[in-house]
Amino acid sequence: MADVLIKGKDICKSFANNGRQNHVLNMLNIEIYEGDFTVIMGRSGSGKSTLLYALSGMDRITSGEVIYKEEVISRYNETKMAAIRANDFGFVFQQAHLVSNLTLFENVAVTGYLSKDRKYKEVNDEADKLLEMMNVNEAKDRLPSQVSGGEAQRCAIARALINHPQIIFADEPTGALNKSNTTDVLNLMTDINERGQSILMVTHDLKAAIRATRLLYLEDGRVIGEMKLNRYSSEDAKSREAQVNAWLTSLNW
Ligand SMILES: Nc1ncnc2c1ncn2[C@@H]1O[C@H](COP(=O)(O)OP(=O)(O)OP(=O)(O)O)[C@@H](O)[C@H]1O
Numbered sequence: 001m002a003d004v005l006i007k008g009k010d011i012c013k014s015f016a017n018n019g020r021q022n023h024v025l026n027m028l029n030i031e032i033y034e035g036d037f038t039v040i041m042g043r044s045g046s047g048k049s050t051l052l053y054a055l056s057g058m059d060r061i062t063s064g065e066v067i068y069k070e071e072v073i074s075r076y077n078e079t080k081m082a083a084i085r086a087n088d089f090g091f092v093f094q095q096a097h098l099v100s101n102l103t104l105f106e107n108v109a110v111t112g113y114l115s116k117d118r119k120y121k122e123v124n125d126e127a128d129k130l131l132e133m134m135n136v137n138e139a140k141d142r143l144p145s146q147v148s149g150g151e152a153q154r155c156a157i158a159r160a161l162i163n164h165p166q167i168i169f170a171d172e173p174t175g176a177l178n179k180s181n182t183t184d185v186l187n188l189m190t191d192i193n194e195r196g197q198s199i200l201m202v203t204h205d206l207k208a209a210i211r212a213t214r215l216l217y218l219e220d221g222r223v224i225g226e227m228k229l230n231r232y233s234s235e236d237a238k239s240r241e242a243q244v245n246a247w248l249t250s251l252n253w
């Protein structure tokens, strides 16, 4: 059994809404295992993004604990939390959110400079290597406004990898991409997971979900469904789609 990388214990997260509390996460328990490509699904508004933000320390929880490698990080102050986010976690969102006045190369490298104990040369070499691996090397000296959405997103993945994160958190990473860019991004994410990188991804897209080694389903503020899958291979994409579809149907998705 793989090690638990992140654990959520009795997580509650509420938002005040017109004087009433909206309990989005309600005594939620979850374990994310090292090496897994974990996918979270659930209806719109079920709290998937809220859960991702809670587990990654991007947002505070109302009560409960988030435990990362046996440390209760939900009790960390903002400085300590920011250090964990910078050094141990990588992030990919629906939009690439690149810094508009920096080239693709600079976007990746600057994130590396922010991490502790890294030399400029080492970071630069690695940024080059990652941009090549993500197949955007030719666009590396251009600004985000001068590249396609797919290229920008591949750069965002390179940026997420530059500090060798323990885990990549991805919220609908293919949500704004066309079909061919979606396939490219999913292939890259599958490759990096096969090299041992843990991934936690939220998605609505069946084509993205079938990349998982483990799927979780969120409803009423809790995890109510789980399914394990073998490692992805393109030959069994169709049968995986059928399997995940049947699982989602059984959960009234
Ligand atoms: N900052 C906030 N303030 C108030 N309510 C919020 C806030 N963030 C989220 N919510 C509410 O919490 C619920 C869950 O939102 P969340 O974004 O986590 O859903 P989701 O499952 O990611 O949905 P989608 O699939 O549409 O992205 C929603 O009802 C949303 O309106």
Ligand SMILES: [Mg+2]
Residues within 6 Å of the ligand: 048, 049, 050
């Ligand atoms: Mg969301």
